[in-house]
Amino acid sequence: MGVDLEPVGRLCESHVSNRTSLVMLLQETQDKYGYLPREVLKQITREIDVPLARLYGLATFYRSFTLTPRGKHELCVCTGTACHVRGAPTVLQHLQRRLGVSPGETTEDGLFTLVTVNCLGACALGPLLVVDGKYHGKITVGEADELLSSLAEAAQQNPQ
Amino acid sequence: MIAPAAKNIASAGQLDQLRQRLRVDAERYKVNIAVCGGTGCQAYDCQAVIDAFDQELARRDLKDTVRLRCTGCHGFCERGPLAVISPSGLFYQQIKTEDVPEIVDKTIIGGEVIERLLYREPITKDRIREESEVPFYKHQQRIVFGANGIIEPTNIDDYIAVGGYQALAKVVGALSAQEVIDIVLRSGLRGRGGGGFAAGRKWEITRDQGGDTKYVICNADEGDPGAYMDRSILEGNPHSVLEGMLIGAYAIGAAEGYIYVRAEYPLAVRNIGVAVAQAEEAALLGENILGTGFNFKVRISRGAGAFVCGEETALIASVEGRLGTPSAKPPFPAQRGLFGMPTNINNVETWANVPQIISRGADWFAGTGTPKSKGTKVFSLVGKINNTGLVEVPMGITLREVVFDIGGGIPKGRKFKAVQTGGPSGGLIPESMLDLPIDFDELTGVGAMMGSGGMIVMDEDTCMVDIARYFMNFLREESCGKCTPCREGIKNMLHILTRICQGAGNEDDIGRLEALADGIGAAALCALGGTAPNPVLSSLKYFRDEYLAHVKEKRCPAGVCTALITLSIDAAKCKGCGRCVKVCPTDAISGGVKKAPAKIDQAKCISCRACFETCPFDAVTIV
Numbered sequence: 043m044g045v046d047l048e049p050v051g052r053l054c055e056s057h058v059s060n061r062t063s064l065v066m067l068l069q070e071t072q073d074k075y076g077y078l079p080r081e082v083l084k085q086i087t088r089e090i091d092v093p094l095a096r097l098y099g100l101a102t103f104y105r106s107f108t109l110t111p112r113g114k115h116e117l118c119v120c121t122g123t124a125c126h127v128r129g130a131p132t133v134l135q136h137l138q139r140r141l142g143v144s145p146g147e148t149t150e151d152g153l154f155t156l157v158t159v160n161c162l163g164a165c166a167l168g169p170l171l172v173v174d175g176k177y178h179g180k181i182t183v184g185e186a187d188e189l190l191s192s193l194a195e196a197a198q199q200n201p202q
Numbered sequence: 203m204i205a206p207a208a209k210n211i212a213s214a215g216q217l218d219q220l221r222q223r224l225r226v227d228a229e230r231y232k233v234n235i236a237v238c239g240g241t242g243c244q245a246y247d248c249q250a251v252i253d254a255f256d257q258e259l260a261r262r263d264l265k266d267t268v269r270l271r272c273t274g275c276h277g278f279c280e281r282g283p284l285a286v287i288s289p290s291g292l293f294y295q296q297i298k299t300e301d302v303p304e305i306v307d308k309t310i311i312g313g314e315v316i317e318r319l320l321y322r323e324p325i326t327k328d329r330i331r332e333e334s335e336v337p338f339y340k341h342q343q344r345i346v347f348g349a350n351g352i353i354e355p356t357n358i359d360d361y362i363a364v365g366g367y368q369a370l371a372k373v374v375g376a377l378s379a380q381e382v383i384d385i386v387l388r389s390g391l392r393g394r395g396g397g398g399f400a401a402g403r404k405w406e407i408t409r410d411q412g413g414d415t416k417y418v419i420c421n422a423d424e425g426d427p428g429a430y431m432d433r434s435i436l437e438g439n440p441h442s443v444l445e446g447m448l449i450g451a452y453a454i455g456a457a458e459g460y461i462y463v464r465a466e467y468p469l470a471v472r473n474i475g476v477a478v479a480q481a482e483e484a485a486l487l488g489e490n491i492l493g494t495g496f497n498f499k500v501r502i503s504r505g506a507g508a509f510v511c512g513e514e515t516a517l518i519a520s521v522e523g524r525l526g527t528p529s530a531k532p533p534f535p536a537q538r539g540l541f542g543m544p545t546n547i548n549n550v551e552t553w554a555n556v557p558q559i560i561s562r563g564a565d566w567f568a569g570t571g572t573p574k575s576k577g578t579k580v581f582s583l584v585g586k587i588n589n590t591g592l593v594e595v596p597m598g599i600t601l602r603e604v605v606f607d608i609g610g611g612i613p614k615g616r617k618f619k620a621v622q623t624g625g626p627s628g629g630l631i632p633e634s635m636l637d638l639p640i641d642f643d644e645l646t647g648v649g650a651m652m653g654s655g656g657m658i659v660m661d662e663d664t665c666m667v668d669i670a671r672y673f674m675n676f677l678r679e680e681s682c683g684k685c686t687p688c689r690e691g692i693k694n695m696l697h698i699l700t701r702i703c704q705g706a707g708n709e710d711d712i713g714r715l716e717a718l719a720d721g722i723g724a725a726a727l728c729a730l731g732g733t734a735p736n737p738v739l740s741s742l743k744y745f746r747d748e749y750l751a752h753v754k755e756k757r758c759p760a761g762v763c764t765a766l767i768t769l770s771i772d773a774a775k776c777k778g779c780g781r782c783v784k785v786c787p788t789d790a791i792s793g794g795v796k797k798a799p800a801k802i803d804q805a806k807c808i809s810c811r812a813c814f815e816t817c818p819f820d821a822v823t824i825v
C-alpha cells in the first residue's frame with residue numbers, strides 16, 4: 043500500500059519552523075490523510091525526533107484521531123444530555139443493530155462509520171443525527187432508517 | 203462580506219475617529235436585517251435564508267440602503283431561523299426561504315408586518331412584534347450577549363462601531379496594571395467556567411509571580427454536554443473575548459496568549475480565527491498596541507476531543523502537545539503553568555465580561571446579582587423544555603423563573619421533575635427547590651453546582667437512575683486514566699448502575715455506590731474526578747425512591763430502562779398507520795395495516811422503545 047509521504051514531510055517542516063505542538067501536527071496530518079496511517083506516523087518519527095510510541099499515545103488518547111480509514115458516510119449521533127433525555131439512545135441502539143457496528147467502527151462494506159459526539163450544542167434539535175456534516179434534528183428511528191436506506195441505495199446505483 | 207476598514211490603528215484617537223466614521227457610514231442604511239447564523243440556526247439551514255435575502259436585495263437594487271448581517275446566536279434556538287429587522291426591531295421566526303421575497307416586498311419596502319412570521323405567545327395566542335417583548339427575552343438581562351444579535355462576528359468594524367476596544371484603549375492609555383486588577387476585584391467577577399474563583403484575585407496572583415514571561419489562556423474547551431454558551435460567544439462576538447484577554451494580559455504582564463477551543467465547534471474555531479487575523483491587521487494585536495508600547499499576540503490551539511482538557515492543568519499539557527492529563531495542584535497554573543511559566547486561565551464567558559466591567563465600571567457590574575455572585579450568567583436551557591435556547595439572566599434569579607417564565611415550561615403538558623446543572627460534575631435540583639435563587643454558593647449548597655452553565659430540564663418521563671448511569675458512562679469514557687480512584691472507581695459505579703438498570707441490582711448496591719462515591723471524591727487527582735460521583739449522589743439524595751423501585755420491585759417508574767418495561771399497543775388509540783411495524787428491529791409487531799390496530803408479540807419484543815418513539819398517536823404504552 044503506497045501512501046504519499048510527501049505531504050507529511052511538508053507538515054513536519056512547518057511544525058519545526060513554526061514550533062507548533064505535536065497534537066497540532068497530528069491534527070494537520072489527519073486533515074490531510076483523513077486518518078493517521080501507520081506509514082505516515084512512521085515517517086513523522088523519521089522527519090522529527092519523536093518515538094512512535096509517543097505518537098500512538100497521542101493518537102489513541104484523543105478522541106478525534108483515528109488510526110483506521112473512515113467509511114464513505116459518517117453517521118454521528120449526538121449523545122449529549124439533552125439529546126439523551128429526548129431519546130438519542132433509542133436511535134443509537136437502532137443504528138448499531140442495523141449496521142452491526144459499535145460507535146467508532148466502520149461497516150465491512152466501507153459504507154458507514156458510526157460515531158458519537160458528547161454534545162454539538164444544537165440542543166433545540168435533539169435528538170440529533172449528523173450525516174456527513176448535515177444536521178437532521180428531532181430524528182426518529184423511522185427517519186434514520188429512511189436516511190440509511192437512501193444512502194445505501196445511492197451507493198449501490200453508483201458504486202465509486 | 204464587506205472588507206473591514208479597521209487597519210493599523212496607531213492610537214486611541216485613531217480608534218475613536220474610526221468609530222465615528224463607521225457610525226456615520228452606517229446611517230446610509232435605512233434598514234438592518236440581522237439573521238441568526240449560530241450553529242443552532244445553521245442546523246435549520248439559515249444559510250439558505252441568508253442567501254435568499256442576499257439575492258432578493260441584489261435583485262431589487264437595495265443593497266446600498268439595506269444592510270444584511272449574518273450575526274451570532276440570538277439565543278432562541280427553538281424558533282430558528284430567526285431575523286430581526288431594524289429600526290423597528292421586528293422579530294420574525296421560523297423563516298423559510300420562500301418567505302424571503304415576501305419579507306422584502308411587504309416589510310422592507312412596504313413597511314408592513316407579516317403576522318404569520320411573528321412569534322405567537324402559546325398561552326394568550328398573541329402575536330408579538332419585537333424581540334424584546336417575547337417572554338423568552340423579556341426576563342433576560344443581556345450583557346455578555348448584548349451585541350450578539352447586532353454585529354457581524356466576522357467583521358471587526360461592527361464590534362468597533364458598538365464601542366469595541368474602547369475598554370482596551372482606556373486601560374492601556376490611562377490605567378496602571380494594579381488599577382485594572384482593583385476594578386476587576388471590586389466588580390466581584392468570579393470565573394464562569396465552573397469553580398467560581400475570583401477573577402481579579404487570580405490575576406493578582408499571576409501578576410505577583412516573578413519572571414518576565416507570563417501567559418494568559420482562554421479556556422474554550424466547553425465539554426459539558428448540554429452547555430454551549432461559550433461556543434455562542436466565540437461564534438457571535440469573538441472580539442469581546444480578545445479584548446478581555448488583552449486587558450487581562452496588560453494587568454498580568456503577559457505578552458502572549460492562547461485560546462484552546464473545542465474542535466467539535468467548527469464555526470467557533472473559524473470565527474475566532476478570523477477575529478484574530480482582523481485584530482492583527484488593525485494592530486490591536488501585535489507590537490506597540492495603540493502606540494503605548496504594550497505587546498500581545500494570540501495563538502489558537504484546537505482541542506482534539508478530550509473532555510478532561512477542560513481541566514486547566516490538562517489543558518496546559520494539551521497546548522504543549524502532550525497527553526491531556528491533569529497534574530497535582532499546587533503548583534497552580536498561576537504559579538507554574540504553560541511551559542513552566544505563570545499562567546492565568548479564564549473561560550470564554552469570564553473574558554467576555556471584562557471589557558464591559560472596564561467600560562461601565564465595577565459598581566455597575568456589582569449592582570447586579572447576589573452578595574457573593576455578581577453580574578449575569580449565561581445558561582443553556584435544554585432538554586424537556588418548550589423554549590430551548592441560551593438565556594442570560596442576573597445571578598439570583600430563581601430556577602422557577604428560568605424554567606417557566608423564560609423557558610415556557612415542559613412540553614406536552616408533562617410534569618417537571620428536575621433540572622441538572624453543572625454537567626457531569628454537577629447535580630440534580632428537584633421540584634421542591636424551584637424557588638432557589640441561582641448563584642454559585644446556593645447551587646453548591648444543594649449538591650449541584652453552577653458549572654459552566656448547562657441547565658438540562660427533565661420531566662416525569664426521565665429516569666433518574668438512567669441519568670446517573672448516563673453520566674457515569676460519559677465519565678468512564680472520558681476519564682484520562684491517570685489516577686486510580688477515577689479510572690477504576692467510576693468503572694465500578696457504572697457497573698453497579700448498569701446492573702440496577704437491568705433489574706439485577708439489590709439494595710446493598712446503593713450502599714456500594716455511596717462508598718465508592720466517597721472514595722473517589724476524596725482521592726481523585728483533579729476536580730473533574732473529585733466531582734464525578736455528584737450526579738449519582740444527588741440523584742440518590744433526591745430520588746432515592748426511584749433507585750428502590752429498580753432494586754426492590756424491578757420496576758422503572760419513568761418507563762426508560764428497557765429491561766424493566768413492557769410495551770403494548772392501545773388498540774383504541776392505534777390508527778393502524780404501520781409506522782411501528784416498519785421500525786421494529788425484531789419484527790415483533792403485526793397488524794398495523796389498513797387501520798387495523800397493531801399488536802406486539804411479547805416473545806419477540808426486546809423493549810427497544812423504537813415503536814414508542816415513532817408512534818404519532820401515543821398509542822404505545824409502557825408499563
